[in-house]
Amino acid sequence: AQSVTQLDSHVSVSEGTPVLLRCNYSSSYSPSLFWYVQHPNKGLQLLLKYTSAATLVKGINGFEAEFKKSETSFHLTKPSAHMSDAAEYFCVVLDRGSTLGRLYFGRGTQLTVWP
């Protein structure tokens, strides 16, 4: 079975400080993992994805995530937060066992960035 746990519902940081959004996954297969960002009343934008290649994945807007199999984690980080990073972030796992390619979403983490 596939599932995703986002450990924090809210994260607040000051502009210019590092961002850490935590995600743990459970998967019966070698996982494909994604991070999406959603700004208010907007659709989802793909930040980055892991598909069994390099364990450190670089995405857009300075974000990156590291796949750690031993910890079943896929935490999202950014060295320096920007005001425009304030949004909802979703960690997602792909069900490789499904021919339909179903995604399982975490509950989301709301990132607030203070000036």
Add this chain to the structure above:
Amino acid sequence: GAVVSQHPSWVICKSGTSVKIECRSLDFQATTMFWYRQFPKQSLMLMATSNEGSKATYEQGVEKDKFLINHASLTLSTLTVTSAHPEDSSFYICSARGGTGVSNSYEQYFGPGTRLTVT
């Protein structure tokens, strides 16, 4: 590439009427389309999955007769909310999984969402 559009972006309707939301893959052919529902400050909830030319597969608890899905072609899926009620007010998001025209056939590309308000 891999752009998905939704129309309308927002709609207000009266209780008891039906509303149709379109989801289109603009530059690729989607073998599978997904419909999600999102309540305020919550995650996305998968409602149904549809393949072109076949009946949609609905998630447990989603009323088939209320949320009609038609996947008419490889680039178009529609969600019709029948006899809408205020509790159907939500943000509806579609996604499309590609075949021809995309490099990764398993990746889902998301539409911008449709805000439905039922008064």
